[in-house]
Amino acid sequence: MTVYAGQGDAHRSLALLWGAPAETRTGRSGPKPGLSVDAIVSAGIAAADAEGMAALSMRAVGERLGRTAMALYTYVPGKAELLDLMHDRALAELPAGPPPTGDWREAVTAWAGDLYDCYLRHPWVLQVSQARPVLGPAELAAMESLLRALRPAGLPPRTLRGAVAALWQFVRGLAAATADARAAAAATGVADEDWWIERSTQLAVLAPDFAERFPLLTALQSTAGGPPEESHREAFHSGLTVLLDGIASSGPPADATAVAG
Amino acid sequence: MTVYAGQGDAHRSLALLWGAPAETRTGRSGPKPGLSVDAIVSAGIAAADAEGMAALSMRAVGERLGRTAMALYTYVPGKAELLDLMHDRALAELPAGPPPTGDWREAVTAWAGDLYDCYLRHPWVLQVSQARPVLGPAELAAMESLLRALRPAGLPPRTLRGAVAALWQFVRGLAAATADARAAAAATGVADEDWWIERSTQLAVLAPDFAERFPLLTALQSTAGGPPEESHREAFHSGLTVLLDGIASSGPPADATAVAG
DNA sequence: GAGCGATACTTTACGCCATAAGGAGATGTC
DNA sequence: GACATCTCCTTATGGCGTAAAGTATCGCTC
Secondary structure: OOOOOOOOOHHHHHHHHOOOOOOOOOOOOOOOOOOOHHHHHHHHHHHHHHHOHHHOOHHHHHHHOOOOHHHHHHOOOOHHHHHHHHHHHHHOOOOOOOOOOOOHHHHHHHHHHHHHHHHHHOHHHHHOOOOOOOOOHHHHHHHHHHHHHHHHHOOOHHHHHHHHHHHHHHHHHHHHHHHHHHHHHHHHOOOHHHHHHHHHHHHHHHOOOHHHHOHHHHHHHHOOOOOHHHHHHHHHHHHHHHHHHHHHHHOOOOOHHHHHO | OOOOOOOOOHHHHHHHHOOOOOOOOOOOOOOOOOOOHHHHHHHHHHHHHHHOHHHOOHHHHHHHOOOOHHHHHHOOOOHHHHHHHHHHHHHOOOOOOOOOOOOHHHHHHHHHHHHHHHHHHOHHHHHOOOOOOOOOHHHHHHHHHHHHHHHHHOOOHHHHHHHHHHHHHHHHHHHHHHHHHHHHHHHHOOOHHHHHHHHHHHHHHHOOOHHHHOHHHHHHHHOOOOOHHHHHHHHHHHHHHHHHHHHHHHOOOOOHHHHHO
16 A cells, blocks of 8 residues: 655654654643654554554554554654654664675675565565655665675766666565565465466466467476575575676776785 | 555456456347446556556546446456556557567667656556566566567576566666656656755755765765756666676676677 | 643544445346 | 346445544643
């Protein structure tokens, strides 16, 4: 669901993301707050992790805190902003910085693996409207991490921007594919492999000319072995290798870093 | 919206996608169908193009056809399946095959550009739960096209799978970023540039230590010129170059194709 | 310490949504 | 003409996000 939040109150959203500093006015009257933005975000993440994005409602989050749905509106402008906060908080689980090894390939690989794992721990993040320019601190920190890892590669700014986009989107996309395969397996109660086989059987009936219409796809598919989960992991590594090779060939004179390392 | 369709009746969905062949039983009684799956899918696409994914309801689609929402359920099992059909129909706009030039880089670039443009023509496609293994004919045809374009690169199967995933996800991700930037600009009525400036100003207030916390990001940002739309196009090209370079370096002995071409 | 305004939270209500259930009318076969 | 079948409708159910308004609680001012 979507989670295609309206642009709504962008200012308020940003302020919440970056933790509005002097929110504590002097002279507050009224009952003390029983909740907090943090607690609400945590409850939202717990709910999304446990029940999935489709089941995430303001009522559900409120119930986890022993409140009604409307109580949340004291702390958060609306569901869209709550999702923004949840998104950034999930990304905040990423390690702060890459290990200071000299090998940028290793550093980038570690970064990609961390992001991939984080997405799979919180698959609902992938359903929050992608690439909405929310600019939360954790998201920016993750990007800074990637830039730090890539620095030794010595890319010019243009290429660097492209490489960052390609890396991020690749990880995100592969995590989404993995997560969806898992969800399908869990929802149908069918094991990954069997589900795939069933699908293929149906396809063979519906499109008997499949092999002729899609010869290359058929050929490629026949070379795949093992369950989808493993196949995704393999695609992750080989795709990442392609990306790293591309980055290496766009770097400085080709052997400067290799020799230096 | 999500479009995180339940796995629901996968069989029925697949049958619709591949155009169940002998649907016309002999001896049909009852009134003649006033609608068709095709017409409903077209209306759905028109609605999504015009009003956006958030406004896409069964009611809205029905209204475009002069019917109620419930009338659609005679033709389509539910909203999720309709979205699957819309998704595949949108991808069917892609050209059938790459031009038969010998230059695979050119062919892949053309393929990527076509997909990028298609996504931007139908931004809602990017909000349909990504990578759901729907396996519609148009989606598979697009993949076959990419494989055809990549063939001269002579990649081994493992690498090929990774490269395909990386390319597809990269294009999808960048299209999503571009589409979201456009949506933000349209929704706020603010021009791209101004919106970005405003955002930066807010950030500077909320996080005065921005430059210290994110030095590399700050440095990279300062090298960017021009409006976001152009910046995205630039990222598209430089990212694609990185990917193509990576593919080239994973291919056969490195100069076989270059010399041959 | 009385009063008052601000605050947290609730109840209620509105207008959406997808879709289950059942009925009305049209159309074909027998 | 009878009947089965099919399209399409109306109605109803149970959800959703959230606007509006009410209630209880707290802290400040006088």
